[in-house]
Amino acid sequence: MNRWLIWLPFIAFAGLLGLVATELxxxxxxTVRSALVGKPLPAFALPPALPxxxxxxxxxxxxxxxxxxxxxxxxxxPCIAEAPHLMTLKRxxxxxxxxxxxxxxxxxxxxxxxxxxxxSRIGDDKVSAAQLALGSSGVPETFVIDGKGRIVRQHVGGxxxxxxxxxIDTVRSAR
Amino acid sequence: xxxxxxxxxxxxVSAFAQSSLPAARYANTQLADPAKEAEAKALMETLRCxxxxxxxxxxxxxxxxxxxxxxxxxxxxxxxxxxxxxRWLVARYGDYVTYDPPLSALTAPLWIAPIxxxxxxxxxxxxxxxxxxx
Numbered sequence: 001m002n003r004w005l006i007w008l009p010f011i012a013f014a015g016l017l018g019l020v021a022t023e024l025x026x027x028x029x030x031t032v033r034s035a036l037v038g039k040p041l042p043a044f045a046l047p048p049a050l051p052x053x054x055x056x057x058x059x060x061x062x063x064x065x066x067x068x069x070x071x072x073x074x075x076x077x078p079c080i081a082e083a084p085h086l087m088t089l090k091r092x093x094x095x096x097x098x099x100x101x102x103x104x105x106x107x108x109x110x111x112x113x114x115x116x117x118x119x120s121r122i123g124d125d126k127v128s129a130a131q132l133a134l135g136s137s138g139v140p141e142t143f144v145i146d147g148k149g150r151i152v153r154q155h156v157g158g159x160x161x162x163x164x165x166x167x168i169d170t171v172r173s174a175r
Numbered sequence: 176x177x178x179x180x181x182x183x184x185x186x187x188v189s190a191f192a193q194s195s196l197p198a199a200r201y202a203n204t205q206l207a208d209p210a211k212e213a214e215a216k217a218l219m220e221t222l223r224c225x226x227x228x229x230x231x232x233x234x235x236x237x238x239x240x241x242x243x244x245x246x247x248x249x250x251x252x253x254x255x256x257x258x259x260x261x262r263w264l265v266a267r268y269g270d271y272v273t274y275d276p277p278l279s280a281l282t283a284p285l286w287i288a289p290i291x292x293x294x295x296x297x298x299x300x301x302x303x304x305x306x307x308x309x
Binding site for chain 1: 271
């Protein structure tokens with residue numbers, strides 16, 4: 001019995017070494033995801049970011065139709081890259097609202113003129129209040145809100161061409 | 176052209192990821208009441224900056240951290256307890272946002288393991304002392 005027991009520390013050490021080796025070889029995922037996915041959209045109310053477009057409040061969601069909620073900023077470079085794909089989503093009939101983080105009307109207008117305007121409403125989030133309420137960790141980020149006002153999916157980072165089909169599917173199944 | 180490319184390559188990414196807006200009210204301004212400011216400061220030191228990830232929001236210059244400081248100070252000023260504010264953030268970002276993780280199935284070994292090891296040590300000590308006396 002004792003003869004076998006003497007190997008126990010060695011086996012424990014080998015196990016620990018194996019654990020460390022596998023974890024080290026696996027690429028780390030540092031994305032901080034919102035803990036609100038699957039839960040109702042938190043309450044927020046933002047004034048209009050542009051004078052000719054309505055602002056955004058959480059009460060505007062959950063009216064029976066799913067919507068996309070895009071968190072963006074005119075000063076954000078990946079937002080430029082995802083702009084054409086948001087336009088594609090809009091052409092496919094997806095309704096998109098936006099939260100403009102730490103932005104000014106002039107800069108937003110210039111951004112939309114240059115890269116297209118897929119948004120029905122844009123809320124002005126000067127101190128990231130709505131962004132923090134959503135559990136969003138940066139720009140750009142896109143939330144899919146279903147017809148009952150529940151967050152069904154969070155897409156962290158820019159939308160790429162190969163994300164579009166999946167997002168359309170999620171929106172269509174999120175009644 | 177080549178020179179421009181090099182210049183762009185040398186510009187740190189963070190230079191792009193900053194808005195031109197001034198910091199939020201209370202992001203870098205202390206609360207008038209020293210007791211409440213101390214309460215807010217203590218809380219800020221135990222909340223993780225979501226963007227920089229290795230720093231607390233009290234230490235970080237990131238815009239999101241400054242907006243989180245503003246949120247903490249405003250809520251403390253409005254009479255909310257630090258525990259409540261922490262709970263609000265954990266509900267949004269998960270336990271990752273706090274440097275003071277709550278007791279859960281995942282963190283329980285951190286607290287229980289030292290007690291178990293201490294118990295084991297005492298047991299080993301007792302048996303070996305008994306053996307020596309004999």
